[in-house]
Amino acid sequence: MKPDYLLKHLAFPSIFAILMTLFSAFPSGSAPLPEKKGHGVPILLYHRFAVTSSTTTTVTVDEFKSQMAWIKENGFNVIPLAQLVDAYQGKAPFPSPGSIVIVIDDGHRSFYDKAYEILKSYGFTATLFVYPLDVGHNSTMTWSQLEELKINGFSIQSHTFSHLNIKKVRGDMDSDSYEKLINAELLVSKMVLEGKLGVEVDCLAYPYGNFDNAMLKEAIEAGYAAAFTIDPRPNFPGDAPQRLSRYTIVPGMSQKTFARILDTSRPKPDQGPFLPFAGKQTAPAPPNDLLGQRDNTSIPAIRHD
Numbered sequence: 001m002k003p004d005y006l007l008k009h010l011a012f013p014s015i016f017a018i019l020m021t022l023f024s025a026f027p028s029g030s031a032p033l034p035e036k037k038g039h040g041v042p043i044l045l046y047h048r049f050a051v052t053s054s055t056t057t058t059v060t061v062d063e064f065k066s067q068m069a070w071i072k073e074n075g076f077n078v079i080p081l082a083q084l085v086d087a088y089q090g091k092a093p094f095p096s097p098g099s100i101v102i103v104i105d106d107g108h109r110s111f112y113d114k115a116y117e118i119l120k121s122y123g124f125t126a127t128l129f130v131y132p133l134d135v136g137h138n139s140t141m142t143w144s145q146l147e148e149l150k151i152n153g154f155s156i157q158s159h160t161f162s163h164l165n166i167k168k169v170r171g172d173m174d175s176d177s178y179e180k181l182i183n184a185e186l187l188v189s190k191m192v193l194e195g196k197l198g199v200e201v202d203c204l205a206y207p208y209g210n211f212d213n214a215m216l217k218e219a220i221e222a223g224y225a226a227a228f229t230i231d232p233r234p235n236f237p238g239d240a241p242q243r244l245s246r247y248t249i250v251p252g253m254s255q256k257t258f259a260r261i262l263d264t265s266r267p268k269p270d271q272g273p274f275l276p277f278a279g280k281q282t283a284p285a286p287p288n289d290l291l292g293q294r295d296n297t298s299i300p301a302i303r304h305d
Protein backbone atom coordinates (compact mmCIF):
# COMPACT_ATOMS: atom_id res chain seq x y z
CA MET A 1 0.00 0.00 0.00
CA LYS A 2 1.36 3.39 -1.00
CA PRO A 3 1.72 5.91 1.82
CA ASP A 4 -0.36 8.55 -0.05
CA TYR A 5 -3.19 6.03 -0.34
CA LEU A 6 -3.09 5.50 3.42
CA LEU A 7 -2.95 9.23 4.13
CA LYS A 8 -5.86 9.90 1.80
CA HIS A 9 -8.01 7.43 3.69
CA LEU A 10 -6.90 8.58 7.11
CA ALA A 11 -7.89 12.08 6.05
CA PHE A 12 -11.54 11.10 6.19
CA PRO A 13 -12.65 12.51 9.53
CA SER A 14 -15.11 9.73 10.25
CA ILE A 15 -12.58 6.90 9.80
CA PHE A 16 -9.96 8.79 11.76
CA ALA A 17 -12.40 9.36 14.61
CA ILE A 18 -13.27 5.67 14.73
CA LEU A 19 -9.59 4.70 14.79
CA MET A 20 -8.86 7.18 17.57
CA THR A 21 -11.77 5.86 19.60
CA LEU A 22 -10.53 2.29 19.21
CA PHE A 23 -6.93 3.05 20.12
CA SER A 24 -7.81 5.31 23.03
CA ALA A 25 -9.45 2.32 24.75
CA PHE A 26 -6.01 0.69 25.07
CA PRO A 27 -3.36 2.96 26.60
CA SER A 28 -0.11 2.38 24.75
CA GLY A 29 2.00 -0.44 26.13
CA SER A 30 -0.59 -1.62 28.61
CA ALA A 31 -3.41 -3.14 26.60
CA PRO A 32 -5.30 -5.12 29.24
CA LEU A 33 -6.54 -8.65 28.78
CA PRO A 34 -10.31 -8.72 28.99
CA GLU A 35 -11.56 -9.62 32.45
CA LYS A 36 -13.00 -13.13 32.43
CA LYS A 37 -16.41 -13.19 34.03
CA GLY A 38 -18.15 -16.09 35.71
CA HIS A 39 -16.74 -19.57 35.93
CA GLY A 40 -14.27 -21.40 33.73
CA VAL A 41 -13.56 -25.06 33.07
CA PRO A 42 -10.10 -26.19 34.25
CA ILE A 43 -8.52 -29.17 32.50
CA LEU A 44 -6.21 -31.22 34.73
CA LEU A 45 -3.30 -32.68 32.75
CA TYR A 46 -1.43 -35.76 34.01
CA HIS A 47 1.40 -37.74 32.42
CA ARG A 48 2.85 -40.59 34.49
CA PHE A 49 2.11 -42.35 37.75
CA ALA A 50 4.31 -44.25 40.21
CA VAL A 51 4.50 -45.25 43.86
CA THR A 52 7.45 -42.86 44.21
CA SER A 53 7.90 -39.91 41.90
CA SER A 54 11.08 -39.90 39.80
CA THR A 55 10.37 -37.27 37.13
CA THR A 56 8.85 -33.81 37.05
CA THR A 57 5.65 -35.22 35.57
CA THR A 58 5.27 -38.43 37.58
CA VAL A 59 2.51 -38.01 40.15
CA THR A 60 2.52 -40.54 42.97
CA VAL A 61 -0.37 -42.96 43.36
CA ASP A 62 -1.10 -41.54 46.82
CA GLU A 63 -1.22 -38.00 45.44
CA PHE A 64 -3.52 -39.06 42.64
CA LYS A 65 -5.82 -40.90 45.06
CA SER A 66 -6.09 -37.91 47.37
CA GLN A 67 -6.71 -35.54 44.42
CA MET A 68 -9.52 -37.72 43.09
CA ALA A 69 -10.97 -37.94 46.60
CA TRP A 70 -10.81 -34.13 46.87
CA ILE A 71 -12.72 -33.79 43.59
CA LYS A 72 -15.43 -36.14 44.84
CA GLU A 73 -15.69 -34.83 48.39
CA ASN A 74 -15.92 -31.21 47.29
CA GLY A 75 -18.69 -31.80 44.79
CA PHE A 76 -16.84 -31.17 41.51
CA ASN A 77 -18.19 -32.84 38.40
CA VAL A 78 -15.75 -34.59 36.05
CA ILE A 79 -17.14 -34.13 32.55
CA PRO A 80 -15.90 -35.66 29.27
CA LEU A 81 -13.63 -33.37 27.26
CA ALA A 82 -16.09 -33.75 24.37
CA GLN A 83 -18.74 -31.93 26.41
CA LEU A 84 -16.50 -28.87 26.64
CA VAL A 85 -15.58 -29.08 22.95
CA ASP A 86 -19.28 -29.32 22.04
CA ALA A 87 -19.85 -26.05 23.88
CA TYR A 88 -17.16 -24.31 21.80
CA GLN A 89 -18.83 -25.66 18.67
CA GLY A 90 -22.21 -24.29 19.72
CA LYS A 91 -23.65 -27.79 20.06
CA ALA A 92 -24.13 -27.65 23.83
CA PRO A 93 -24.35 -25.03 26.59
CA PHE A 94 -21.16 -24.08 28.42
CA PRO A 95 -20.60 -26.64 31.24
CA SER A 96 -22.22 -25.75 34.55
CA PRO A 97 -20.20 -24.44 37.54
CA GLY A 98 -18.05 -27.08 39.21
CA SER A 99 -17.31 -28.90 35.94
CA ILE A 100 -13.72 -30.07 35.42
CA VAL A 101 -11.95 -32.23 32.82
CA ILE A 102 -9.17 -34.82 33.29
CA VAL A 103 -6.70 -35.62 30.49
CA ILE A 104 -3.53 -37.71 30.27
CA ASP A 105 -0.80 -37.07 27.69
CA ASP A 106 1.60 -39.54 26.03
CA GLY A 107 -0.22 -42.87 26.64
CA HIS A 108 2.28 -44.00 29.23
CA ARG A 109 1.77 -47.54 30.52
CA SER A 110 1.74 -46.31 34.12
CA PHE A 111 -1.68 -44.76 33.51
CA TYR A 112 -3.10 -48.19 32.74
CA ASP A 113 -1.26 -49.86 35.62
CA LYS A 114 -1.66 -47.26 38.37
CA ALA A 115 -4.35 -44.66 37.67
CA TYR A 116 -7.04 -46.27 35.51
CA GLU A 117 -8.59 -48.31 38.34
CA ILE A 118 -8.59 -45.30 40.67
CA LEU A 119 -10.52 -43.23 38.12
CA LYS A 120 -12.94 -46.08 37.52
CA SER A 121 -13.53 -46.50 41.26
CA TYR A 122 -14.80 -42.92 41.38
CA GLY A 123 -16.78 -43.24 38.15
CA PHE A 124 -14.59 -40.54 36.56
CA THR A 125 -13.69 -40.47 32.90
CA ALA A 126 -10.66 -39.00 31.11
CA THR A 127 -9.27 -38.29 27.66
CA LEU A 128 -5.90 -39.74 26.64
CA PHE A 129 -3.78 -37.90 24.09
CA VAL A 130 -1.52 -40.50 22.46
CA TYR A 131 0.90 -40.50 19.53
CA PRO A 132 0.52 -43.59 17.33
CA LEU A 133 4.25 -43.95 16.54
CA ASP A 134 4.93 -45.04 20.12
CA VAL A 135 1.80 -47.08 20.93
CA GLY A 136 2.82 -50.52 22.23
CA HIS A 137 6.51 -49.65 22.35
CA ASN A 138 8.80 -49.11 25.30
CA SER A 139 6.68 -48.09 28.26
CA THR A 140 3.49 -47.05 26.47
CA MET A 141 0.08 -48.68 26.33
CA THR A 142 -0.81 -51.20 23.63
CA TRP A 143 -3.62 -50.89 21.10
CA SER A 144 -5.64 -53.49 23.00
CA GLN A 145 -5.27 -51.54 26.25
CA LEU A 146 -6.43 -48.38 24.47
CA GLU A 147 -9.35 -50.39 23.06
CA GLU A 148 -10.26 -51.47 26.60
CA LEU A 149 -10.18 -47.85 27.78
CA LYS A 150 -12.44 -46.86 24.90
CA ILE A 151 -14.95 -49.58 25.77
CA ASN A 152 -14.99 -48.28 29.36
CA GLY A 153 -15.92 -44.74 28.32
CA PHE A 154 -12.48 -43.14 28.02
CA SER A 155 -11.66 -41.03 24.97
CA ILE A 156 -8.51 -41.47 22.87
CA GLN A 157 -7.34 -38.39 20.97
CA SER A 158 -4.28 -37.15 19.06
CA HIS A 159 -0.92 -35.92 20.33
CA THR A 160 0.44 -35.74 16.72
CA PHE A 161 1.86 -38.87 15.04
CA SER A 162 5.39 -38.79 16.45
CA HIS A 163 5.17 -36.30 19.34
CA LEU A 164 6.52 -33.69 16.94
CA ASN A 165 8.68 -31.03 18.56
CA ILE A 166 8.11 -28.04 16.27
CA LYS A 167 10.80 -26.01 18.02
CA LYS A 168 13.38 -28.59 16.95
CA VAL A 169 12.35 -28.99 13.30
CA ARG A 170 11.16 -25.52 12.38
CA GLY A 171 14.58 -23.90 12.05
CA ASP A 172 15.87 -26.46 9.54
CA MET A 173 12.98 -26.30 7.07
CA ASP A 174 11.50 -23.92 4.53
CA SER A 175 7.94 -22.92 5.34
CA ASP A 176 6.39 -25.10 2.64
CA SER A 177 8.12 -28.28 3.85
CA TYR A 178 7.37 -27.33 7.44
CA GLU A 179 3.64 -26.98 6.77
CA LYS A 180 3.61 -30.28 4.86
CA LEU A 181 5.27 -32.04 7.78
CA ILE A 182 2.73 -30.69 10.26
CA ASN A 183 -0.11 -31.55 7.91
CA ALA A 184 1.13 -35.15 7.64
CA GLU A 185 1.65 -35.47 11.42
CA LEU A 186 -1.88 -34.30 12.17
CA LEU A 187 -3.65 -36.18 9.40
CA VAL A 188 -1.83 -39.49 9.82
CA SER A 189 -2.26 -39.46 13.61
CA LYS A 190 -6.00 -38.89 13.22
CA MET A 191 -6.31 -41.57 10.50
CA VAL A 192 -4.37 -44.21 12.42
CA LEU A 193 -6.22 -43.65 15.71
CA GLU A 194 -9.61 -43.64 13.98
CA GLY A 195 -8.71 -46.74 11.91
CA LYS A 196 -7.27 -48.76 14.81
CA LEU A 197 -9.81 -47.85 17.46
CA GLY A 198 -12.96 -46.94 15.53
CA VAL A 199 -13.27 -43.61 17.34
CA GLU A 200 -13.75 -40.06 16.14
CA VAL A 201 -10.57 -38.06 16.66
CA ASP A 202 -11.20 -34.32 16.66
CA CYS A 203 -9.00 -33.10 19.52
CA LEU A 204 -5.28 -32.42 19.43
CA ALA A 205 -2.82 -31.82 22.28
CA TYR A 206 0.23 -29.87 21.11
CA PRO A 207 3.40 -31.76 22.14
CA TYR A 208 5.29 -29.72 24.76
CA GLY A 209 2.39 -27.26 24.49
CA ASN A 210 4.14 -25.71 21.49
CA PHE A 211 2.16 -24.28 18.62
CA ASP A 212 2.51 -21.58 15.99
CA ASN A 213 0.40 -20.18 13.17
CA ALA A 214 1.18 -23.12 10.88
CA MET A 215 0.11 -25.58 13.58
CA LEU A 216 -3.14 -23.69 14.25
CA LYS A 217 -3.94 -23.55 10.54
CA GLU A 218 -3.14 -27.19 9.86
CA ALA A 219 -5.12 -28.34 12.91
CA ILE A 220 -8.22 -26.69 11.51
CA GLU A 221 -7.58 -28.05 8.01
CA ALA A 222 -7.03 -31.57 9.33
CA GLY A 223 -10.45 -31.48 10.97
CA TYR A 224 -9.58 -30.96 14.63
CA ALA A 225 -12.42 -29.18 16.42
CA ALA A 226 -10.21 -28.22 19.36
CA ALA A 227 -6.54 -28.16 20.30
CA PHE A 228 -4.84 -27.84 23.67
CA THR A 229 -1.83 -26.04 25.10
CA ILE A 230 -0.30 -26.26 28.58
CA ASP A 231 -1.09 -22.68 29.51
CA PRO A 232 -2.10 -22.89 33.17
CA ARG A 233 -5.50 -21.24 33.16
CA PRO A 234 -9.15 -22.27 33.03
CA ASN A 235 -11.16 -22.14 29.79
CA PHE A 236 -13.89 -19.55 29.43
CA PRO A 237 -16.76 -19.05 26.98
CA GLY A 238 -15.44 -17.28 23.89
CA ASP A 239 -11.91 -18.68 24.14
CA ALA A 240 -10.36 -19.84 20.84
CA PRO A 241 -10.99 -23.60 20.51
CA GLN A 242 -7.61 -24.10 18.78
CA ARG A 243 -5.70 -22.98 21.87
CA LEU A 244 -7.54 -24.16 24.94
CA SER A 245 -5.61 -24.36 28.18
CA ARG A 246 -4.59 -27.10 30.59
CA TYR A 247 -3.06 -27.15 34.06
CA THR A 248 -0.15 -29.60 34.31
CA ILE A 249 -0.45 -31.47 37.61
CA VAL A 250 3.03 -32.06 39.00
CA PRO A 251 4.36 -34.17 41.88
CA GLY A 252 4.44 -32.37 45.18
CA MET A 253 1.65 -29.97 44.26
CA SER A 254 0.02 -28.77 47.46
CA GLN A 255 -3.61 -29.48 48.14
CA LYS A 256 -4.11 -25.71 48.37
CA THR A 257 -2.84 -25.21 44.82
CA PHE A 258 -4.88 -28.14 43.55
CA ALA A 259 -7.98 -26.71 45.24
CA ARG A 260 -7.34 -23.28 43.71
CA ILE A 261 -7.21 -24.84 40.25
CA LEU A 262 -10.51 -26.65 40.83
CA ASP A 263 -12.09 -23.50 42.24
CA THR A 264 -11.67 -21.73 38.90
CA SER A 265 -14.67 -23.83 37.84
CA ARG A 266 -16.87 -21.94 40.25
CA PRO A 267 -18.06 -18.34 40.01
CA LYS A 268 -15.95 -15.80 41.85
CA PRO A 269 -17.39 -14.86 45.23
CA ASP A 270 -20.00 -12.14 45.16
CA GLN A 271 -18.12 -8.90 45.46
CA GLY A 272 -21.21 -7.07 46.69
CA PRO A 273 -23.44 -4.56 44.96
CA PHE A 274 -21.88 -1.71 43.04
CA LEU A 275 -22.14 1.45 45.15
CA PRO A 276 -21.49 4.70 43.35
CA PHE A 277 -19.16 6.93 45.33
CA ALA A 278 -20.72 10.22 46.36
CA GLY A 279 -18.99 13.57 46.23
CA LYS A 280 -15.19 13.61 46.57
CA GLN A 281 -14.98 10.20 48.20
CA THR A 282 -12.46 7.91 46.50
CA ALA A 283 -12.90 4.21 45.86
CA PRO A 284 -11.52 2.02 48.66
CA ALA A 285 -8.99 -0.69 47.84
CA PRO A 286 -10.58 -4.12 47.51
CA PRO A 287 -10.11 -6.36 50.56
CA ASN A 288 -7.17 -8.75 50.45
CA ASP A 289 -9.32 -11.85 50.25
CA LEU A 290 -10.83 -10.63 46.99
CA LEU A 291 -7.44 -9.73 45.55
CA GLY A 292 -6.45 -13.30 46.31
CA GLN A 293 -9.20 -14.63 44.04
CA ARG A 294 -7.79 -12.97 40.96
CA ASP A 295 -4.47 -14.70 40.60
CA ASN A 296 -5.50 -18.08 39.23
CA THR A 297 -3.29 -17.57 36.20
CA SER A 298 -0.20 -17.25 38.40
CA ILE A 299 0.03 -21.00 39.02
CA PRO A 300 3.32 -21.92 37.36
CA ALA A 301 3.48 -23.88 34.13
CA ILE A 302 5.67 -26.95 34.21
CA ARG A 303 6.91 -28.07 30.83
CA HIS A 304 6.68 -31.80 30.40
CA ASP A 305 9.12 -34.15 28.76
Ligand SMILES: [Zn+2]
Binds near residue numbers: 105159207208304
Ligand atom coordinates in the same frame (compact mmCIF):
# COMPACT_ATOMS: atom_id res chain seq x y z
ZN1 LIG B 1 3.54 -35.16 25.35
